[in-house]
Amino acid sequence: MKRLLPAPLLSVSLWALWLLLNLSLSAGHLLFGALLGLLAPIMFAPLRPLPARIRKPAVALSLFFLVGRDVVLSNLQVAWGVLRACHTSPRSAFIKIPLDLHDAHGLAALSVICTVIPGTVWSELALDRSVLLLHVFDLGDEVQFIEHFKTTYERPLMEIFQ
Incomplete structure (x- = not known):
């Protein structure tokens, strides 16, 4: 069948x-x-890819709402950055984020998250899946951004898929 x-x-x-x-x-x-x-x-x-095994559905649900919150906040930040662009230019930058996540399904979910959140663009993934090149519209502190990215998105995805 x-x-x-x-x-x-x-x-x-x-x-x-x-x-x-x-x-x-x-x-x-x-x-x-x-x-x-x-x-x-x-x-x-x-x-079709191999079926994904979601190990912790509660973490997935929590991540869903976290991404939703970040989408709203990021929309407001990008809008504010565009409105104040005539006075202060946004600090756009490409940053390299070291990745601990190597699961294909987790990386696909991470790419969707980066695409959905305004102000970030998934630019390149290293062939060995160890580094992500991300473009950020208005970057304040690079170290703080990388830590936020890893704790907010990468670690929950590792719990869900690895």
Whole structure:
């Protein structure tokens, strides 16, 4: 059964998305959406990553709310930095953050976090996954930023995935 339907939730989601995008429940759309939902996961199964094991769901939930808080605060900080840019230029910088996190799923989550939070851009990851190059819009103290980044995001992700 797993061979014919490798990702049932994905199949149903693709079918529903097809119907939603076409705004139609005609027989053709129902049939084509079902066909798409059945065949796409089979064709792309080799591209799917190994399943992630979330070891501490409570830490994941806590991290979710922490990132949400940081998104709001960072939006306000970036807006303030843009508004005061005519008087004081933001101190943009590239910083190298040494990483202890090496799990692929954890690094993917960390990249999403960096992308979601305004003012930070994931620029490069070393081939051995030991250093992250991050661009920061307005950097105050580099050492303090690195410590905040590691304690707030990297350590919880290590608890969740490693």
